[in-house]
Amino acid sequence: MSIQVGDSLPDVEIRTIGAEIAQTQTGPLFAGRKVVMFAVPGAFTPTCSNRHLPGYVQHFAEFQARGIEVMCLAVNDAYVMQAWASSQQVPHALLMLADGNGAFTRALGLELDGSAYGMGLRAKRFALYAENGVVKQLQVEAPGEFRVSTAEAMLEAIG
Template sequence: MSIQVGDTLPDVEIRVVHDGIEPAQTGALFADRKVVLFAVPGAFTPTCSNKHLPGYVQHFAEFQQRGVEVMCLAVNDAYVMQAWAASQHVPAGLWMLADGNGAFTKALGLELDGSGYGMGLRARRFALYAENGVVKQLELEAPGEFRVSTAEAMLEALG
């Protein structure tokens, strides 16, 4: 069963690309913060690179003005996430979360089987808003869609 509004985000070890690459526990990462977490099926993939991450880069200051941190999640290794962040000119402060083995994605119940496309386990495209690790809003994209998890949609939802 996938994570729901009102649930606490699972506590799993991942890699964070922030000031270098560091291991982190998601429980500690989301504690005492207001966060929009969005997930993409894969770094360097077309929609993720041309629309999803660029929207959050473009609107990053608007999230900051609201006191909301932004984190991008993908089932990719930390070095791929670091290279993708550099190629996309991700601003300092926009966290890139590398879920290399998909442990956090599986714990969320939001995994996607991309093996038919040669991609293996991936994250479904989604965005959520959490306060102190508790999910307040969750937007899951239907397969092949890109509407409800955009930066613009999340800014609108935050009011």
């Protein structure tokens, strides 16, 4: 079963990519913060690289002005996420989350089987808004869609 509005985010080990790569737990990462976390099926993939991540980079200051931190999640290793962030000119304060083994994605119940495309386990395309680790908004895309998890959609949903 996937995470729902009102649920607490699971506490799982993950790698963060900001100015450097670090290992942390998701519990403390989300504690005491307002966060929009969006997930992509894969770094360097077309929609993710051409539209999803760039939209959050473009609107990053709007989230910051509302006191909301932004995080990008993908089931990729930390070095791929670091290279992707660099190639996309992601600000260091927009935290990239490398869920290399998919543990956090599975704990959220938002995994996608990309085996038919040679991608293995991935995250569904989604975005959530959490306050102090509790989900307040959750937008999961239908397969092949890119509508409800955009930066613009999340800014509107949060109000």
